[in-house]
Amino acid sequence: MREFVLYSNKGRTGPDFTLKDLPGSGGRMDLVARCVISALWLSRKMRKDSRIYISLNGPPNPTLALRFDGGELERVAPDERNVAIWIKKVLKRGDMESREWRGVHDGVSLSSMGFKDIIGEMRKKQIYLLHEGGKDVRDVELSDNPVFVLGDHMGLPENEKEFLERRETKKISLGPESYFSSQSITLVHNELDRR
């Protein structure tokens, strides 16, 4: 299993955003949707061994967490608007008070967990933080069942970074440039595909 955890600083924690303005009203829900697409789709098939967690920290109900499972996802199409439609549905129908993961739609679950809770559940798994100052991914031995953590356009807050450092997280970089979160997920997948 390959797992990704995206920290979304402003991602809306309610269904009251408009599909006409995912970047503004959704708190960069466009970015979130592109990350879901990069994490779970290949041409002509799904990545059934992949999962992505989204830690949403925007208003009005922080914190919330979404989980998309490539092996279970049904009827979701890989374009920004369609993924965002499903996120709206899940935020409308789901139980926002429950810390337990609750499936709201095939392959999409909701929990009130915050970022640290999500990481806390990754017991024994090796965490890799995507970071421009990290070691080149091409030179890193990657564990089985790796977990890759990444921030959105604003990056991870200091507090969450420190939390990861105490957790023996390894920092990896993807090249000399700074990539979009969704592009970074594509680059990590490709490196793993080749091993």
Add this chain to the structure above:
Amino acid sequence: MREFVLYSNKGRTGPDFTLKDLPGSGGRMDLVARCVISALWLSRKMRKDSRIYISLNGPPNPTLALRFDGGELERVAPDERNVAIWIKKVLKRGDMESREWRGVHDGVSLSSMGFKDIIGEMRKKQIYLLHEGGKDVRDVELSDNPVFVLGDHMGLPENEKEFLERRETKKISLGPESYFSSQSITLVHNELDRR
């Protein structure tokens, strides 16, 4: 300069598609928009040395070609809907009869050229076709000012493939999986960034 040429089999050649259904009414204009984003954006900056051509072959006015220049693009935001809004504007305002490239908006140009005409203008430049059966990009020496050609979800038509073969096109692959067009562009950029 890095150049990409996307062949879009069904991409709408008129502004009469709806932003609510880019995959259907736009003939996979969602895919086109994601390719533009992958080709021209990095986190926090544009790829000013990059350009992408889109060969649109859907109804009602085939053929049409769009050109997006990373070094000149202004006011376009990197999300599917916003890129599609600009494509609609260009298809509404542009001269669809002219073979000459006409700038319609800063960094976005329109021409009535078809795929072969676009490639025909790439004189002396080495063309690389992204193809699952090609040589691994990591083992290929890439020329200066390379041109990368790729199909959409339907791939390149046979006729266009044969045309490229007569042009001494080199086939390159990106790994053991078959990636989305937009993911492929990200992988090519990363390989070039590292050289």
